Amino acid sequence: MVKPIPYDAILAQAQRYQPEMTRFLRDMIAIPSESCDEKRVIERIRQEMEKVGFDKIDVDPMGNILGYLGHGPRLLAMDAHIDTVGIGNIKNWQFDPYDGMEDDQLIGGRGSSDQEGGMAAMVYAAKIIKDLGLEDEYTLLVTGTVQEEDCDGLCWQYIIEQSGIRPEFVISTEPTDCQIYRGHRGRMEIRVEVQGVSCHGSAPERGDNAIFKMAPILTGLQELSGKLGNDDFLGKGTLTVSEIFFTSPSRCAVADSCAVSIDRRLTWGESWQNALEEIRALPAVKATKAEVSLYNYERASWTGLVYPTECYFPTWKVEEDHITVKTLSTAYRGLFKQDPVVDKWTFSTNGVSIMGRHGIPVIGFGPGKEPEAHAPNEKTWKDHLVTCAALYAATPLAWLQQLNS
Template sequence: MSRDYKAEEILKLAEEYKQDMSRFLRDMISIPSESTQEKEVVLRIKEEMEKVGFDKVEIDPMGNVLGYIGHGKHIIAMDAHIDTVGIGDPNLWHYNPYEGYEDEEVIVGRGATDQEGGMASMVYAGKIIKDLGLEDDYTLIVTGTVQEEDCDGLCWQYIINEDNIKPEFVVSTEPTSCNIYRGQRGRMEIKVTTKGISCHGSAPERGDNAIFKMAPILIELRALGENLHYDEFLGKGSLTVSEVFFSSPSRCAVADGCTISIDRRLTDGETWQGALEEIRNLPAVKAAKAEVSMYDYSRASYTGLVYPTECYFPTWVIPEEHPVCETLVEGYRKLFKSEPLVDKWTFSTNGVSIMGRYGIPCIGFGPGHEVEAHAPNEKNWKSELVKCAAMYAIVPILYVKEQAEK
């Protein structure tokens, strides 16, 4: 059992580890780690977990790194995906995105907020737990997960189904500006394809132009996007056309194929079946006899493992009065002597599998701001790394004590 503790002790120790967290975050930033290329950053995380005293550190066959603290019966997990997007146009960066920049307040570099800052705070929360003897009847599993930017939640499909890890709840450390987030809209990746007949471009009447057949579909999709379902908490569903592809024998020919990609965000109350049917029922889709389907994902992880899935990422919400949400609210009050904002993400997280597919309660609390994600000059705040490390250290013991009283 843990010894008695004071929230002030946890917060004080988190502040003392600010420079260690900053150094560790900068080390992770310096290692390019786009989806399917995370091997080196995973090894660096494993090294840091072992250095600060985790009881066990493993890398699973998919390439996720899992660090364990404690051996109690309550299984609690905290998650950060440690892959990043690319850097985009390098001319938009004021600093080298991998060398980064640091001053007294911020750390700049690709992955600073999305999402390696959360990993830095989690690892040092583990050290705080060890230093203060906060182990209790729980096993804390800190996960550094792969391929989230490519296919959010795929890593947790693997962890739950293949590693056979089913926590009582998971804290997602995606950026929340140190607010508590309890849900997000889901999403789908949809493709619509029209088919035509090619012919020489000098006599287009001899063929059937697949691009022209797509044009009225695009107009109707824009109108559909303006009239999707609205949920009071998560807001409105959304739809945007994100890509256009074509097939044609040459630039001097009528196109015989056209495909568009649709990014469809699902609010609470919408289903993937309904989203597909809304598109299939559009008059222009019917007139063109267009094919409407969901994309699949089957890209190999850096270990070579292929774990295919459909590109559907379910909506999820937990109630504000859920014990897990209340645990984080209590932890926030104890540590920071103020009331937290309880809100939601705009973007998608691994919660689409944790809660969306498998019903395991998921709650968000992370350093950094959503607006920094995927942006040039991405940054995180050292003060938020400290706050999050303290919160991650206090949550497991609060949860276990609450459960023991029931």
């Protein structure tokens, strides 16, 4: 028999802990933690997990922190990546991105929405669960994962493939504006490279200019971008050229190689194989004998571990009537007495590995808003922390109820 869910008590505790969540989030913001440099923020998270009473805390060989609560037979997980992007041009910030800012409603600073706010709410959801004695019919795993901004999903590839941890479902606490998200497009990082022959710039006819050879390829890519797939829920596939590189002996010489990077977003029904073949089939790519390939990621984590992967991040979605969507919707209605909004992310998350590669259902619900991610003057909302902590605390029992219904 599943315990009844004390929704009012859960919400009251979440409101009570708003100052603690705010303080913890500001502490994390104050620690620069770009990808592969997360050690100090991981240590700070461990301190807070110990304070609120997690039953077990591990840091795995990649550097992810894993906090466990409860000892029941069914495992569910909640995930926040705790690395951030850089600050960009400091002149675009109205406040220090690490000192941050705070008023009655807002918390500002790098990582406030993307995505350390989710970590603060998860940790205090665990505190609420312990306060109210709601554990022990399940095991809850709270993960603070690394390197997501560099290579989304790599952390969970490691957790599932090497640590052998496989929850029945995962809540991603990436920013959703406190809405329920059930999927997003996949992506690929593609390189197209052409070769030329250098010569003195005063007599370019003696060489073979690789930059000129790239020009019709760029035109072909632009045309291809308007012909990609579409899905009623996830939207269109997209393609954009994000970087350009060249080699040349000097500014007075013909370039002897040219390459571009492509950010390719894959909608439902598109495959990584077809995405590469679409580019390889372009007439200019064939004419220039350009090489089309996937990038690989081989950067060491803060612990020194290298876990290489190709830069392909699968598309995924969970159906609207899936038990996990029903679980979060039920908990939301119980807490807030209204129906939730169910939608999708525009950007990519660790769901590319959890659901995309390994088929473990992922549902998104997080504090903050997508447009804050990677932007100057990033901020989140204090009431979002309360809303999310309450929902996270109510979800495990709501899940068990759905399983038993």
